[in-house]
Amino acid sequence: MAIDCGLPSPLGPPAGEKDVKALQFIQEMTHNTDSVQERVLCEILSRNADTEYLRRFQLNGATDRDTFKSKVPVVTYEDLQPDIQRVANGDRSSIFSSHPISEFLTSSGTSAGERKLIPTTGEEMDRRQLLYSLLMPVMNLYMPGLDKGKGLYFLFIKAETKTPGGLVARPVLTSYYKSQQFKNRPYDPYNVYTSPNEAILCPDSFQSMYTQMLCGLIMRHEVLRVGAVFASGLLRAIRFLQLNWQQLALDISAGTLNPKITDPSVKDSMAKILKPDPELADFITKECSGGNWEGIITRIWPNTKYLDVIVTGAMAQYIPTLDYYSGGLPKVCTMYASSECYFGLNLNPICKPSEVSYTIMPNMGYFEFLPHDDSSSPSTLSRDPPPRLVDLADLEVGKYYELVITTYSGLCRYRVGDILQVTGFHNKAPQFRFVRRKNVLLSIDSDKTDEAELQKSIENASVLLKEFKTSVVEYTSFADTKSIPGHYVIYWELLMKDPSNPPTNEVLNQCCLAMEESLNSVYRQGRVADHSIGPLEIRVVKNGTFEELMDYAISRGASINQYKVPRCVSFTPIMELLDSRVVSVHFSPAAPHWTPERRH
Ligand code: AMP
Numbered sequence: 054m055a056i057d058c059g060l061p062s063p064l065g066p067p068a069g070e071k072d073v074k075a076l077q078f079i080q081e082m083t084h085n086t087d088s089v090q091e092r093v094l095c096e097i098l099s100r101n102a103d104t105e106y107l108r109r110f111q112l113n114g115a116t117d118r119d120t121f122k123s124k125v126p127v128v129t130y131e132d133l134q135p136d137i138q139r140v141a142n143g144d145r146s147s148i149f150s151s152h153p154i155s156e157f158l159t160s161s162g163t164s165a166g167e168r169k170l171i172p173t174t175g176e177e178m179d180r181r182q183l184l185y186s187l188l189m190p191v192m193n194l195y196m197p198g199l200d201k202g203k204g205l206y207f208l209f210i211k212a213e214t215k216t217p218g219g220l221v222a223r224p225v226l227t228s229y230y231k232s233q234q235f236k237n238r239p240y241d242p243y244n245v246y247t248s249p250n251e252a253i254l255c256p257d258s259f260q261s262m263y264t265q266m267l268c269g270l271i272m273r274h275e276v277l278r279v280g281a282v283f284a285s286g287l288l289r290a291i292r293f294l295q296l297n298w299q300q301l302a303l304d305i306s307a308g309t310l311n312p313k314i315t316d317p318s319v320k321d322s323m324a325k326i327l328k329p330d331p332e333l334a335d336f337i338t339k340e341c342s343g344g345n346w347e348g349i350i351t352r353i354w355p356n357t358k359y360l361d362v363i364v365t366g367a368m369a370q371y372i373p374t375l376d377y378y379s380g381g382l383p384k385v386c387t388m389y390a391s392s393e394c395y396f397g398l399n400l401n402p403i404c405k406p407s408e409v410s411y412t413i414m415p416n417m418g419y420f421e422f423l424p425h426d427d428s429s430s431p432s433t434l435s436r437d438p439p440p441r442l443v444d445l446a447d448l449e450v451g452k453y454y455e456l457v458i459t460t461y462s463g464l465c466r467y468r469v470g471d472i473l474q475v476t477g478f479h480n481k482a483p484q485f486r487f488v489r490r491k492n493v494l495l496s497i498d499s500d501k502t503d504e505a506e507l508q509k510s511i512e513n514a515s516v517l518l519k520e521f522k523t524s525v526v527e528y529t530s531f532a533d534t535k536s537i538p539g540h541y542v543i544y545w546e547l548l549m550k551d552p553s554n555p556p557t558n559e560v561l562n563q564c565c566l567a568m569e570e571s572l573n574s575v576y577r578q579g580r581v582a583d584h585s586i587g588p589l590e591i592r593v594v595k596n597g598t599f600e601e602l603m604d605y606a607i608s609r610g611a612s613i614n615q616y617k618v619p620r621c622v623s624f625t626p627i628m629e630l631l632d633s634r635v636v637s638v639h640f641s642p643a644a645p646h647w648t649p650e651r652r653h
Pocket of ligand 1: 469487
């Protein structure tokens with residue numbers, strides 16, 4: 054059935070009636086970007102007109118863009134925090150939204166060391182579901198035959214808590230996987246997973262990963278795509294295979310289940326899948342025992358057509374490792390989303406990671422853009438008068454913008470913190486390269502550590518050096534992702550006032566832990582619950598190293614007056630210089646504290 058779906062160089066026709074509808078919806082939304090945006094804003098402002106938040110700005114019933122832009126301020130999470138706290142404490146009045154707040158989504162972005170709490174409403178789940186429903190119809194245009202097998206996706210839930218007022222607080226994907234929309238999804242031959250729901254929904258990360266891997270191995274010939282949300286998650290799964298293949302092979306050989314799997318619903322669901330298969334166990338042993346992991350994904354899952362993982366933004370650091378394990382399979386980044394709002398999708402999924410562009414769907418929220426110039430980044434905006442932001446349909450190709458959103462759940466002109474570059478248009482809808490999240494210095498998984506957090510953690514750790522009359526005079530850092538899980542490396546140059554009494558090895562190890570203790574809760578959760586981040590490492594460098602670093606920068610053209618020590622490095626010659634001056638290496642001896650409960 055040939056329809057002009059208007060998408061770039063599709064290889065095949067839409068895969069069915071349902072896909073035709075989805076593709077037509079994308080076309081309709083992207084042809085009418087501006088009018089859809091106008092309608093979305095009007096809907097949001099009409100329905101939320103009587104909320105406490107909007108009443109403060111005296112829109113007096115206006116729902117047009119001009120009034121909205123002139124009266125409602127652009128805000129950050131911190132501006133909204135007092136009102137969000139009221140909701141968290143149990144205030145059920147219509148503060149942000151006329152619809153009741155159903156739960157809080159806990160963002161991987163933090164504020165004062167804790168995950169941001171994003172209020173959401175029940176119907177937002179449907180909006181997210183709608184965006185998900187567009188992904189396979191687009192993919193099917195480029196990759197025919199995905200209904201002939203399954204997807205091996207490593208999907209996990211995370212811990213949830215209750216706010217003092219009794220609302221659930223959890224990450225958006227945990228909320229989604231636990232929703233009826235996900236659990237009771239109708240059978241769709243294009244979207245069959247090897248993992249049973251019970252394995253995905255198991256709160257214990259070991260049991261969940263173990264059984265998802267086991268299912269993936271058992272159904273190895275059926276697997277057509279392998280994925281996780283982020284590249285780091287897929288690499289963690291490969292690492293898990295490296296560490297656990299022997300036990301997995303044992304289970305497959307005997308048709309029994311590792312006694313560490315104790316969750317009753319997981320055990321029940323695995324009982325239906327497991328059967329003794331010594332031949333498969335031998336195969337896995339043969340592939341894994343030699344210590345050669347190159348191309349392991351395609352060796353074990355030979356029918357894999359692509360990897361479905363986000364490799365844009367901070368995840369780009371994992372591309373070479375993914376290529377190593379998969380023999381360079383295509384890496385497909387399907388969508389761009391956040392706890393605050395799901396934004397859009399990639400209409401040209403089989404492209405190089407460096408060319409990935411996301412098309413924001415104008416029905417998802419009302420989107421505005423703050424022109425962004427790296428040299429004069431507008432970091433603080435005065436509340437009065439509000440700056441004139443650019444609308445979705447009016448963006449210019451090549452320019453950089455910061456994303457500002459207004460959502461049905463009641464966030465108004467909220468700065469997400471993402472910097473995007475317009476790469477082109479699909480119909481009237483701009484397409485964006487994800488450039489970066491503002492202020493992120495270090496990231497291994499979903500953790501985001503900024504310069505202030507790093508500085509504070511170093512100050513806290515330095516307290517331990519006082520009794521040795523030692524201080525940290527300079528430091529820099531990098532995210533070491535050569536081994537999985539990756540870890541933070543911090544280079545320290547120390548000043549010892551009493552060289553006869555240097556800080557002991559033990560104390561420097563404790564400094565690593567002290568740093569970890571003061572990093573944000575997403576980092577500590579990664580260390581403790583997800584095991585997605587390894588122990589923090591301090592490398593003490595020789596005195597004078599940072600001066601050499603400056604000399605090097607100046608020799609390459611930096612101005613001596615403007616030179617500032619980079620607080621994060623990734624440029625190979627600089628890393629080589631630093632590493633050649635290392636005098637001692639220290640690792641965190643224990644995991645930092647973390648519980649799902651917030652510290653304040
Ligand atoms: P969270 O609120 O924890 O769901 O994190 C959302 C943030 O993750 C976004 O604001 C982006 O900074 C980042 N993110 C989400 N999707 C992508 C993507 N496709 N590529 C790069 N970064 C992304």
